[in-house]
Amino acid sequence: MKIKFSNLGSIQETELDLRPLTVIIGPNNSGKTYLAYSTYGLWQRAGRTIRIQYVSNNLKLNQQGEGTWSLTIDNDLLDLFIKDAEETAKNFQGSALESFFQDSSRKLFIKTAFKIMISRQEVENAIHQLTQQKAFSLMGGSSIKISRQDNILSFKIDSEIEEIDTSANNSLTDLFDHLNERIILSFILIIKKLLFSNAFPFPAERNAFINTYKMLANRRYKLLKETQRELFSSSSSERQLDLLKEQGDIRYPQPVEDFLDFLSEIELEEIPKTNSSNKNEFQKLADEIEKQLQNKNKTNLKPTKLGGKEIKVLVKKGLEIDIYNASSSVKQLAPLLLYLRYRASKGHFLVIDEPEMNLHPESQAKLLEALSILVNLGVRILLTTHSPYIMAHLNNLVNGNHENPEILKRQSSSLYLQDERAFLPIDKVSAYEMKDNKLVSLNDPDYGIRWDTLSDVAVDIQQKFFEIYEAGQEKADETEE
Template sequence: MKIKFSNLGSIQETELDLRPLTVIIGPNNSNKTYIAYSTYGLWQSAAANRSINEIENLGFRQEKVGNWSISINDKLLELFVKDAEETIKQFQGISLESFFQDSSRKLFSKTSFDLTISPKEVEDIINQLIQINTIYFEDMEYYFRINRQDNILNFELHFTHEEEIAVKALNKFRAIPSFIWKPEFLFYAIIKPILFANSFIFPAERNAFINTYKMLGNRRYKLLKQTQRQLFSSSSSERQLDLLKEQGDIRYPQPVEDFLDFLSEIELQEIPKINSSNKNEFQKLADEIEKQLQNKNKTNLKPTKLGGKEIKVLVKRGLEIDIYNASSSIKQLAPLLLYLRYRASKGDFLVIDEPEMNLHPESQAKLLEALSILVNLGVRILLTTHSPYIMAHLNNLVNGNHENPEILKRQSSSLYLQDERAFLPIDKVSAYEMKDNKLVSLNDPDYGIRWDTLSDVSVDIQQKFFQIYEAGQEKADETEE
């Protein structure tokens, strides 16, 4: 999946190859966050829009009641490619101004994006769908079983409940507008959210917001933001917008607001009881991060006396502290741990701005290994970073021998987490340096991730030592004379 950015901040034109793990390094104020936020917004835009204009021409066949089939051919794959490429074009103009909360209405007036998806990527998603096999709809009253025979995809409608309840479910199903329950639409509605699954973002401000999200996320704040976004979409509302500004409105880009919503929604949701016997792979990974990076201190949601929930950190048996009394590293990791315990699922898209914040260099390397494991669990990740430690260890992680599991297992003994799942094939990783307002690829097919150009600062600092030392010696010599 490739994205071309035009006139974004100081970037005139550059291209990003979005792979399962994408890493961007560069100096401050080099537009890394603009790229990360824009990619997140484009993903949301592509996921939210569904075109049904050409669905009826896909060639579905009804084998029997509740059983349909379709050929996996170029026409089918191109539908999803064309739709994604067209729908992201809506992410411009007023939509982009609102997304970034640009009150000047000038920063993004000429910004545009192009998205390219290959048919192979769509077919890979269809194959993932077949591996999942069973797709439930939200009310869980009916589901589809999906299988593939050669180039024919079959899916069957089933009901979850007993016969008399199934009749009720069927009536409900039939009550849906006819175009929605056509097999063409259902198939499209199943695949599109998997092609562009749920997206989550952890902005650089997360350390501060983990302490204040309750205050910022109250009902008054949400009403204010809804009103303000409506004003942004109306050119005749300049006076009302100015009044809101003078009243001291709270304005954040949409990704930051989404992060606040993420924290609030997790707190409000019904929390299932998690024990050692029913933990999924994401929850086990959260445990490993706490063991390796938090000295076994556990971050979790706990019920309050009045019925709400709050984030607590278990530092030892019988002692829990509030998140605002925890170390900065625990605060920075808390959103990731909450995501892994209560939200993570295969196909998600996760954007993390500066994951290395407040972490010791060894912890940065450990966290990168954990994130690579997360990629191998099916979550797509985009990182922006300033850390040479992350880049150096990323090169280690793309040099595993994936052709020989036994060798890969031996190689993993040299990793901090000693987990072979932290190794990623080079074709699943794209790494970039932001240089001269362009993304410069660091991928080297022979070497791995060639980030040696980023060591210039270390060389420069070392050179300054010799200059300072030599100048000091010269002064000492003059004094002796």
């Protein structure tokens, strides 16, 4: 999947090849966060929106018998999803983009435009994923069993259900008069969800927000936030907007607000009890991160006396401290650990801005290995970074021998986590440098990942040492004379 960006901040035009792991390195104020946030926004919209009239006019089922329909998988079907993604990107502009970024100037994104490019093979892969499921839910409460033979998909309503009750969703009933059209809509939405699954943003401000999310997410804040967001996307007067701004700055870009909602929603959920025997692979990875990066200090949600929950850090037996009294590195990792314990699922998409924040260089390398394992568990990740350690170690992780498991196992003994799942094939990784206001690919088929953004700085600093030293020696020689 590729995304084209035009007139985004200082970026005139550039293209991003979004792979299971995508890494962008570059200097401050070069547009990395704009790219990451825009990708998140596009991904969200592509997975949630659908042009119903467009679908109903371009996709028809063939009824084979009572409760059974068929659909031919051809280029027209595959192209429907491709064109839908293109249209979604095209509509992510103007007031929609102003609202997303909460741009009060209304000037930053006037000329900004995006294009999503997905391939027919990616759509084919999503359809294949769907056929591996036993059934999927039909809008209205029933279930559909799906099978595939060659290029024909067959849909069959659960045999126990003779009549579908559409009264629960009158709006869809008005739009679709026939059951087969409801099946089409359900099918389209599920494929789109497989192509663009749930996304989770981890903004650079996460360390501060992990301390204050309760206050920021209270009911009054949410009401004000929603009111102000509506003002940005409506024709309300500038006077109304100015009045809200004077009441206090409560505006955040959508990814930051969604991050706050992520923290609040996890806290409100019923948390199932886990033990060593029933932990999934994501929860086990959270344990490993705590062992390797937090000196075994455990971050978790704990019930409060008044019935709520709060984030606590177990530093030793019998001593739990509040998250705001924990080290900056523990606060930095807390959202990721909460995600792994209570949210993580195959197919998700994480957008992480500067994962290296507050971490020692060795911890940065360890975290990259953990994130690579997460990619191999089926989670797509986009990172922006300033870290030379992450880029240097990324090159190590794409140089494993995936053709020979025994060699890969031996190679893993040189990794910090000593887990061969941290190795990624080069075709699963795309790495970029932000240079001259555009993305420059660092992927090298012969070498792996070639990067120089910060290595050049290291060389420059070393050169300055020699210049300073030599100038000092010249002055000393003059004094002696």
